Amino acid sequence: MKPAPFLYFRPATVEEAVALLAEHGDEAKPLAGGQSLIPAMNFRLARPGALVDLNWIAELSYVRSQRDGLVIGAMTRQRTVERSEEARRVAPLVSEAMPFVAHPQIRNRGTVGGSIAHADPAAELPAVMLALEARFRARSHAGERSIPAGEFFKGALETALGPDELLVEIALSRRPPRSGHAFMEVARRHGDYALVGVAAVVTLDPGGRCGAARIALVSVGDGPVLATRAAALLVGAEPTADAIRAAADAAARQDIDPPADIHASAAYRRQLTAVLTRRALGRAFERANEAA
Ligand SMILES: Cc1cc2nc3c(=O)[nH]c(=O)nc-3n(C[C@H](O)[C@H](O)[C@H](O)COP(=O)(O)OP(=O)(O)OC[C@H]3O[C@@H](n4cnc5c(N)ncnc54)[C@H](O)[C@@H]3O)c2cc1C
Numbered sequence: 537m538k539p540a541p542f543l544y545f546r547p548a549t550v551e552e553a554v555a556l557l558a559e560h561g562d563e564a565k566p567l568a569g570g571q572s573l574i575p576a577m578n579f580r581l582a583r584p585g586a587l588v589d590l591n592w593i594a595e596l597s598y599v600r601s602q603r604d605g606l607v608i609g610a611m612t613r614q615r616t617v618e619r620s621e622e623a624r625r626v627a628p629l630v631s632e633a634m635p636f637v638a639h640p641q642i643r644n645r646g647t648v649g650g651s652i653a654h655a656d657p658a659a660e661l662p663a664v665m666l667a668l669e670a671r672f673r674a675r676s677h678a679g680e681r682s683i684p685a686g687e688f689f690k691g692a693l694e695t696a697l698g699p700d701e702l703l704v705e706i707a708l709s710r711r712p713p714r715s716g717h718a719f720m721e722v723a724r725r726h727g728d729y730a731l732v733g734v735a736a737v738v739t740l741d742p743g744g745r746c747g748a749a750r751i752a753l754v755s756v757g758d759g760p761v762l763a764t765r766a767a768a769l770l771v772g773a774e775p776t777a778d779a780i781r782a783a784a785d786a787a788a789r790q791d792i793d794p795p796a797d798i799h800a801s802a803a804y805r806r807q808l809t810a811v812l813t814r815r816a817l818g819r820a821f822e823r824a825n826e827a828a
Pocket residue numbers: 565566567568569570571572573574575590610611636637638639642645646647648649650651653654656658659660661697701702703704727728729730
């Protein structure tokens with residue numbers, strides 16, 4: 537199928553882009569890599585009256601490490617971040633998760649900001665950003681605001697962004713010393729959307745106990761799900777195999793209400809959540825110990 541007719545704009549600056557979004561209101565949609573939006577338009581699941589193409593805005597593409605962390609421009613291609621040494625050093629969870637996002641051809645075109653703004657519950661990057669407590673910088677004609685990942689994802693394909701707002705930057709803080717991370721998922725074929733995915737970050741305290749833990753889950757709810765009960769069981773505890781297993785079981789039994797669909801039953805998703813969370817936490821604590 538072909539998309540319904542639409543107006544097309546090619547702004548050269550963020551300023552011009554947000555002016556166009558303000559002018560066209562609900563009718564307009566930003567176009568990033570087009571890897572989700574264009575298929576949706578072709579199937580007429582999306583019928584925006586106007587596309588504001590961000591691909592010519594050079595100021596939105598960068599990966600930079602700073603004293604306190606890493607910043608990524610919203611239009612940075614997923615593949616660029618996957619290959620970035622700075623990302624690997626400062627935010628290795630992002631680098632570890634990136635190869636699970638679709639296929640290289642799609643990552644060559646798909647953007648980090650596009651994946652986050654699209655907010656697919658089966659997407660890897662929203663969960664990674666939630667685990668890392670990312671902050672998202674949004675710009676509109678009226679000004680700018682910073683939105684914590686915890687307040688950004690509102691439901692399936694829904695975010696806190698207004699129709700006139702553009703996601704312009706993703707900011708990630710450096711992890712404290714003695715931190716570890718892991719991303720794991722199960723998909724039917726590599727590159728498919730995950731049946732379940734787990735992003736885990738942990739920090740050890742000076743005594744070797746778990747000082748902090750964040751576990752964000754993919755494909756088990758309306759958006760990325762933070763496993764808060766599992767994390768609460770770990771904080772203050774010694775990260776023994778039993779403690780990790782108890783936390784993983786809590787993630788599967790208490791933190792999620794997974795959907796059933798043609799790909800997997802709810803029971804299978806719970807089982808995958810328990811197994812993957814246990815393995816991801818195990819790996820994350822191993823890395824935290826190695827960093828000690
Ligand atoms: C075959 C296939 C397999 C895929 N598999 C996976 C997978 O396993 N995991 C996964 O995570 N993704 C997968 N994807 C999706 C892919 O990662 C997309 O690149 C991503 O979801 C959207 O990024 P994009 O840059 O292409 O955004 P677009 O498709 O251009 O935009 C997506 C949505 O976000 C909005 N948007 C984009 N940028 C901004 C911005 N800066 N500010 C505000 N709104 C914005 C658009 O208006 C649109 O509504 C797959 C895609 C395909 C075609």
